[in-house]
Amino acid sequence: MPDGSLLVQMLIGALLGLSVYLPLAAGQLSLATPGFMTVGGYVAALLSTRVAALGGAEPLYPLPWLLLELVLAAVIALALALVVGLPVLRLRGIYLAIATIALNEILRVLLLNSSWTGGAVGIFAIPQPFGDPLGYLAALLLLLLLAGAACQVLAGHPLGRAMAAVRDDELAASCSGVDSFRVKLLAFGASAVLAALTGVLAAHFFNTWNARQGSFDASITTLAFVVFGGSRLWLGPVLGGLVLTALPELLRPVGDLRLVVFGAVILLGPLLFPQGVVTPALLQRLPLPAGWRRRLLP
Amino acid sequence: MSLAPLLELRDVSRRFGGLQALDGVSFALQAGEIFGLIGPNGAGKTTLFNVITGVTRPSSGQVLWKEAAIEGLPPHRIHRLGLARTFQNLRLFDSLSCLDNVQVGLGRSDRRRALELLALFGLQDRAAEAAAGLAYGDRRRLEMARALASSPQLLLLDEPAAGLNPTEKQELSSVIRRLAAELRLTVLIIEHHVPLMMQLCDRLAVLNFGRRIALGRPEQVRHDPLVIEAYLGGAGGDPPPEVSP
Numbered sequence: 332m333p334d335g336s337l338l339v340q341m342l343i344g345a346l347l348g349l350s351v352y353l354p355l356a357a358g359q360l361s362l363a364t365p366g367f368m369t370v371g372g373y374v375a376a377l378l379s380t381r382v383a384a385l386g387g388a389e390p391l392y393p394l395p396w397l398l399l400e401l402v403l404a405a406v407i408a409l410a411l412a413l414v415v416g417l418p419v420l421r422l423r424g425i426y427l428a429i430a431t432i433a434l435n436e437i438l439r440v441l442l443l444n445s446s447w448t449g450g451a452v453g454i455f456a457i458p459q460p461f462g463d464p465l466g467y468l469a470a471l472l473l474l475l476l477l478a479g480a481a482c483q484v485l486a487g488h489p490l491g492r493a494m495a496a497v498r499d500d501e502l503a504a505s506c507s508g509v510d511s512f513r514v515k516l517l518a519f520g521a522s523a524v525l526a527a528l529t530g531v532l533a534a535h536f537f538n539t540w541n542a543r544q545g546s547f548d549a550s551i552t553t554l555a556f557v558v559f560g561g562s563r564l565w566l567g568p569v570l571g572g573l574v575l576t577a578l579p580e581l582l583r584p585v586g587d588l589r590l591v592v593f594g595a596v597i598l599l600g601p602l603l604f605p606q607g608v609v610t611p612a613l614l615q616r617l618p619l620p621a622g623w624r625r626r627l628l629p
Numbered sequence: 630m631s632l633a634p635l636l637e638l639r640d641v642s643r644r645f646g647g648l649q650a651l652d653g654v655s656f657a658l659q660a661g662e663i664f665g666l667i668g669p670n671g672a673g674k675t676t677l678f679n680v681i682t683g684v685t686r687p688s689s690g691q692v693l694w695k696e697a698a699i700e701g702l703p704p705h706r707i708h709r710l711g712l713a714r715t716f717q718n719l720r721l722f723d724s725l726s727c728l729d730n731v732q733v734g735l736g737r738s739d740r741r742r743a744l745e746l747l748a749l750f751g752l753q754d755r756a757a758e759a760a761a762g763l764a765y766g767d768r769r770r771l772e773m774a775r776a777l778a779s780s781p782q783l784l785l786l787d788e789p790a791a792g793l794n795p796t797e798k799q800e801l802s803s804v805i806r807r808l809a810a811e812l813r814l815t816v817l818i819i820e821h822h823v824p825l826m827m828q829l830c831d832r833l834a835v836l837n838f839g840r841r842i843a844l845g846r847p848e849q850v851r852h853d854p855l856v857i858e859a860y861l862g863g864a865g866g867d868p869p870p871e872v873s874p
Contacts, residue, residue, distance in 0.1 A: 489737050496722045496733045503720035505704035506682055507713075507734045508779055512703075563724070 335464030336536075337580050342471035343533050344576030348556035348568030349478050350526040354427065355562050356491075357518040358498035359420070362550040363412075363431035366438045367523045369545035370411065371404035371530025373442065376454040376540040378403070392458040392535070400531050408527035412520045420515040423501055427519065435545050442542040453541025457534055467536045474532070475569070478525055482565035483626070494518055559600040561607020564627065570609055633696055635660045635815050636681070636712075636783060641690035641700075642839075643676055650676040652839040653690070658783070663809055663816045665830035665847075667823060669859060672836040674819045675717055678787055681817075682714050683707040713781035715772045717788045717819070723761035727752055727771055730760050734778030746774045749808075766797055777812070784808075786818040790825060798822060802829050827851065835859065 347364050354361040378400050379392055411434070419430045442448045449455075461467055485491035496504040497511045505511050534540040552575070560571025578596060582589035600608070611628050619627075634657035643651040651673045658664050666674050679685035681692055683704040692700040694710055713734070722730050731743040747753045750770035755763065760771060769789060776784060786805070790798045802825055809816050820826050826833060827847040835843040835850060837859040843850050850856055 487738065489732070492725065492729050492733050492738075495725055495729070499722040499724055500720045502684065502704075503716065503722065504733065506684065506708060506716075507775060508705050508708040508736050509733065510703075510705045 335468065337577060339464050339467045339471060339536055340580075341573045341576045342468065342475055343529055343536075344556060344572030345569040346471065346475055346478065346525060346529040346572065347553045348560060348572030349475075349482065349565060350522045350529070351553050351557045352482075352562060352565060352568040353522040353525070354515070354518045355557060356485075356498060357494035357515050358501065359515050359519060360425060360428040360554075361431045361519055361522055362428055362547075362554065363415070363434050364522065364526045364553045365545045365549035366431070366435040367408045367411070367526035368530035368533065369438060369442065369540075369542065370408055371527030372534035372540045372544060373448060373454075373530075374404040374407060374527070375400045375531040375534040376457050377448070379458050379535070380454055380456065389458075391462060392460040394460055397460045397531070397535070401528055404527040404531045405524045408523040409520050412523035413516070416516045416519045420519065421512055427515075432547070432550070435547065435550060439542050439545050442545075449541070451541070453539060453543075455539050457538050457540060459538070460535055464536075467532060470532055471529075474528060479565060479569065481521075486565070490514065490517070555597050557607070559597065559604075559607060561604070561609040563606060563611060564609050564614070566627065567607045567609035571607070632659060634658055634693075635695065636817070637691075637693040637696075638677075638681075639691040639693065641677070641680060641687045641692065643673075643680055643685060644688045649839050651680065651687070654836070654839070654841045655690075656834050656841060656844055658815055658817060660782070660815050661809075661813065662831040663805070663818065663829060665826045665833040666817065666819045666836065667821070667826055667833060668836035671838075672859075673839040674836055675787060676839075677836070678714060678785055678817075678819065681707075682712060682785065708779060708781075711779075711782040712785065713776040713779050713783070714785035715769075715776050715787055715789060717791065719768050719772055721760040721768060721772060721775070724759060726757050726759055727763070727774075728756040730771055730775050731778050734775040736779065743778070746778055747771075749777070750774050750804075765792055769793065777808070780812075781814070783815045783817060786816065786820075788819055788821065790820055790822050798825055801825075805829060 347368065350364040350367070351361065379396070415430050415434050419426050443451055461470070493504065493509045493514045496507065496509055497514050501511050556571035556575055557568045559575055560569065561567030579589055579593050582592050585592065614624055614627055637657040638655050641651055641654045642649070654677060666677065668674055676685060680687045680700070683702050683706070687700050691698050694712070699707055699710065722733060725733070727747060728740065728743050731746050732738060735743060744753055744756060747756055750773060752767060752770055752774060755767065760768065763771060773789065790801055793801060805816060805818070806829065808814055818830065830847060832845060833847055833850045834841055835856050842855045842859060843853040
């Protein structure tokens with residue numbers, strides 16, 4: 332069922348878009364979203380294939396163990412985010428971008444060269460908690476709704492405003508009482524957790540997992556979700572993730588030209604929509620009910 | 630002057646590489662006064678603001694807030710103690726609405742209080758507009774509203790009259806005086822417009838090349854020979870040396 336699985340991949344794209352969006356909303360560029368996703372995926376792959384007691388041999392992998400994986404992946408990703416964020420986020424500037432590229436590479440090389448991770452081949456035959464893509468669709472949709480709702484609450488919350496203030500002018504934010512280090516660390520931590528949770532579900536869905544998930548290419552692709560969709564509203568990266576994940580598949584009929592078309596979209600997007608497709612101005616123009624508009628705009 | 634000062638600088642110095650931006654500056658602010666800081670460009674006035682608000686650490690010396698040392702604390706901690714500032718070159722949160730700019734200063738969601746603060750500066754009708762779209766004078770006013778949001782005890786204004794027209798400058802002067810009285814604020818103000826400072830400030834300190842060269846009431850400072858020299862470059866002193874061919 333190719334349609335169902337494309338939808339699942341689109342939802343994964345949307346979640347990764349949100350993971351890049353969160354630190355960006357506080358002015359921080361993290362390129363480690365695929366890295367944290369890889370970590371989440373390995374937590375799932377290792378636990379479900381190596382720990383027999385967890386019921387990996389059963390026809391359907393038990394959901395409580397899936398929850399355990401999600402919790403464990405979140406904790407590990409958060410710890411990693413703290414290790415990187417604690418020293419780096421005290422600085423003002425683009426240091427997080429540099430540090431997260433390094434983190435991705437360290438994770439990739441470690442996972443690629445360790446025997447317990449299956450080396451370059453990775454881990455195969457990851458058990459399935461759901462019988463068909465519909466189950467994954469529901470689980471990922473639930474995660475996306477929760478993450479979207481959290482972003483929506485954030486937009487009207489002092490923490491969300493503090494993030495925007497740090498993005499606009501970090502020095503002025505500090506002088507207005509915002510603990511910018513704490514705000515940046517929270518945003519980066521949330522980004523890491525969201526990516527790791529997505530990775531757990533993705534590993535089960537793909538049935539196989541390896542270190543290539545966290546390549547530099549993947550960092551740029553997830554960044555493109557936000558550049559294309561827009562970084563001012565959380566709906567932007569969701570749309571970017573959905574569209575840019577679907578596009579290469581939908582373009583299959585044009586054969587090899589699809590990569591050219593895909594590249595053109597990524598190139599033309601920022602030219603035609605420098606703020607991304609989803610902007611506050613767009614929401615003002617759309618024929619939405621007034622209540623919706625007020626709620627979606629910060 | 631028997632009361633303990635609200636803010637006291639003790640021998641504050643700051644060096645940037647080979648530049649001595651501040652050189653042993655000391656003075657004390659009493660609660661409730663409007664205190665002016667004047668001096669030629671590059672005298673170290675803004676550096677002094679940065680040291681007081683935690684943006685820059687002093688190389689040596691002490692900053693005392695109600696007799697407790699605060700130098701080295703991060704800016705947000707100093708802000709929470711009750712010191713708020715504006716910036717010489719306006720630093721607003723441009724993508725946020727005027728209301729949200731003030732709410733960041735408040736540190737909580739309180740629409741009513743934020744609107745009150747905007748109304749204090751005649752900006753209540755602009756509440757929903759993005760700060761980036763405001764006219765220059767309104768941007769200055771919004772920055773003051775944001776600074777006042779935290780109900781500070783000390784307000785530090787860095788050249789609040791810069792770029793304002795003469796009418797606006799007069800208005801600003803009365804606004805500052807009214808706010809200081811109504812909100813029981815202490816104000817530390819940097820400003821180049823000397824006539825404005827002479828009529829607004831209770832006391833003035835004059836900086837030149839990082840040193841405090843004068844301190845006192847406006848009429849004392851006005852006639853201080855060191856101040857006249859700093860501003861006019863040695864007028865009344867020795868005649869310039871003749872250049873021999």
